[in-house]
Amino acid sequence: MPVFLNIADADFEQGFAAMLGAKREDSTDVNDAVTAIIRDVRDRGDAALCDLTARFDRLQLTPATLRFSPEEIAEQVARVTPEDRAALALAAERIRAYHARQMPEDASWTDPEGATLGWRWSAVSAAGLYVPGGQAAYPSSVLMNAIPARVAGVERLVICVPTPDGVINPLVLLAAQLSGVDEIYRIGGAQAVAALAYGTDTIAPVDKITGPGNAYVAAAKRQVFGRVGIDMIAGPSEVLVIADGDQNPDWLAWDLLAQAEHDADAQSILITTDPTMAQAVAAAVERIIPTLDRAAIAGASWRDYGTVIVVDDLDRAAALSNRIAPEHLELCVADPDALAAKCIHAGAIFLGAHTPEAVGDYVSGPNHVLPTARSARFSSGLSVMDFLKRTTMARLTPGALAAIGPAAVRLAASEGLQAHGASVQARLGTLNERLPE
Numbered sequence: 206m207p208v209f210l211n212i213a214d215a216d217f218e219q220g221f222a223a224m225l226g227a228k229r230e231d232s233t234d235v236n237d238a239v240t241a242i243i244r245d246v247r248d249r250g251d252a253a254l255c256d257l258t259a260r261f262d263r264l265q266l267t268p269a270t271l272r273f274s275p276e277e278i279a280e281q282v283a284r285v286t287p288e289d290r291a292a293l294a295l296a297a298e299r300i301r302a303y304h305a306r307q308m309p310e311d312a313s314w315t316d317p318e319g320a321t322l323g324w325r326w327s328a329v330s331a332a333g334l335y336v337p338g339g340q341a342a343y344p345s346s347v348l349m350n351a352i353p354a355r356v357a358g359v360e361r362l363v364i365c366v367p368t369p370d371g372v373i374n375p376l377v378l379l380a381a382q383l384s385g386v387d388e389i390y391r392i393g394g395a396q397a398v399a400a401l402a403y404g405t406d407t408i409a410p411v412d413k414i415t416g417p418g419n420a421y422v423a424a425a426k427r428q429v430f431g432r433v434g435i436d437m438i439a440g441p442s443e444v445l446v447i448a449d450g451d452q453n454p455d456w457l458a459w460d461l462l463a464q465a466e467h468d469a470d471a472q473s474i475l476i477t478t479d480p481t482m483a484q485a486v487a488a489a490v491e492r493i494i495p496t497l498d499r500a501a502i503a504g505a506s507w508r509d510y511g512t513v514i515v516v517d518d519l520d521r522a523a524a525l526s527n528r529i530a531p532e533h534l535e536l537c538v539a540d541p542d543a544l545a546a547k548c549i550h551a552g553a554i555f556l557g558a559h560t561p562e563a564v565g566d567y568v569s570g571p572n573h574v575l576p577t578a579r580s581a582r583f584s585s586g587l588s589v590m591d592f593l594k595r596t597t598m599a600r601l602t603p604g605a606l607a608a609i610g611p612a613a614v615r616l617a618a619s620e621g622l623q624a625h626g627a628s629v630q631a632r633l634g635t636l637n638e639r640l641p642e
């Protein structure tokens with residue numbers, strides 16, 4: 206049974222703890238295995254990639270076949286139906302248009318002292334996108350990672366995707382093609398992350414690695430961070446639906462199950478002001494679960510992490526939502542804008558009964574790679590900013606240096622840094638002057 210709370214009389218703190226659950230912890234075994242794999246790839250390069258792919262993905266490769274050839278990509282992409290191609294193209298175009306608006310502007314101004322100041326944005330030169338293999342390969346996630354990189358102006362975009370037993374989802378390759386990916390390698394796990402970070406004879410290293418993956422991929426991203434940038438370590442998906450009493454319970458049940466079917470560790474929460482709605486949605490969820498293709502996963506997720514909370518009013522719902530800081534927040538209420546104004550901490554907000562979270566997974570335009578496990582309190586979803594760096598700029602005239610330089614000289618002296626002060630004084634012509642007491 207999911208956790209069922211009536212906030213009016215339940216111990217919320219206890220329920221809150223149960224709701225957040227005891228999620229996965231870092232495993233020493235995984236970390237040690239990943240350290241060894243990374244070392245192997247650094248030492249033996251392509252040979253290690255081929256050996257590890259044979260071991261984990263049951264696929265024999267040579268350095269020459271690590272990369273998908275243009276002919277193979279064309280052959281796979283030709284298998285995609287026109288309907289699937291059109292849907293993917295529509296998604297790609299909407300995601301591109303949304304992310305184009307995120308591009309920040311450079312800035313430059315001259316202050317009253319005569320200093321011209323500002324900043325300039327530039328893209329990372331090369332980005333590597335990890336695409337989880339097998340059943341978990343989502344073409345939509347290829348678009349969500351690769352398109353912001355391209356919009357940001359990344360010159361070289363690389364994908365690593367494991368192909369267990371040689372099997373690849375053609376839609377993943379089409380999504381890569383639509384997003385302008387330059388190179389696709391059929392490798393996965395920690396060895397792929399190591400190759401992207403350190404490079405091999407065949408794979409040139411990248412500057413930033415993004416994308417989800419299993420515990421080995423996550424541990425490898427943590428271990429190579431510093432050598433390269435990484436996006437975030439995304440945990441199991443979550444949705445919080447806030448609903449008033451005037452909603453269709455079946456619609457809300459489908460929304461909760463759309464997260465639950467992702468992962469047995471996913472979390473779906475309903476907060477409602479109407480006890481009758483709470484009961485109706487919970488009943489609909491139980492009725493629908495056995496009909497799902499992924500009934501076992503969705504059932505486990507709902508049983509272990511599903512939560513239904515009844516509150517007195519929407520202010521209380523907003524306060525709870527802010528504590529949960531959900532990855533996805535659906536506001537199925539009469540005035541979603543008023544409620545959204547009170548919901549400060551959420552990765553993505555979906556306003557109104559006709560905006561199911563699932564549309565955001567694919568085609569609305571915003572990114573579906575979002576902060577999980579309450580990290581929406583301090584972080585944001587993937588965006589073009591993840592592929593950009595900001596460089597600050599300053600140019601001083603002699604007059605500007607004369608106006609503000611003496612303060613720098615004084616501060617350098619206070620820090621005991623003689624050359625710092627001298628580099629300013631030399632320009633001011635005051636190098637041999639004693640510093641004022």
Ligand SMILES: NC(=O)c1ccc[n+]([C@@H]2O[C@H](COP(=O)([O-])OP(=O)(O)OC[C@H]3O[C@@H](n4cnc5c(N)ncnc54)[C@H](O)[C@@H]3O)[C@@H](O)[C@H]2O)c1
Nearest residue numbers: 261337338339341367393394395417418419421422439468
């Ligand atoms: N948007 C998202 O957040 C999102 C999307 C899709 C998938 N996912 C997550 O990605 C993951 C997919 O997992 P997956 O395993 O199917 O694919 P994966 O591509 O993440 O991992 C496959 C690789 O794991 C490595 N591996 C497996 N067992 C190993 C072992 N014992 N020792 C060392 N390495 C080992 C192998 O190299 C293999 O190629 C799931 O956790 C899923 O929840 C997240």
Ligand SMILES: N[C@H](CO)Cc1c[nH]c[nH+]1
Nearest residue numbers: 343345442566573574575
């Ligand atoms: N809801 C997932 C995490 O935001 C993303 C996804 C991909 N495909 C379907 N859904």
Ligand SMILES: [Zn+2]
Nearest residue numbers: 463464467566
């Ligand atoms: Zn989803």
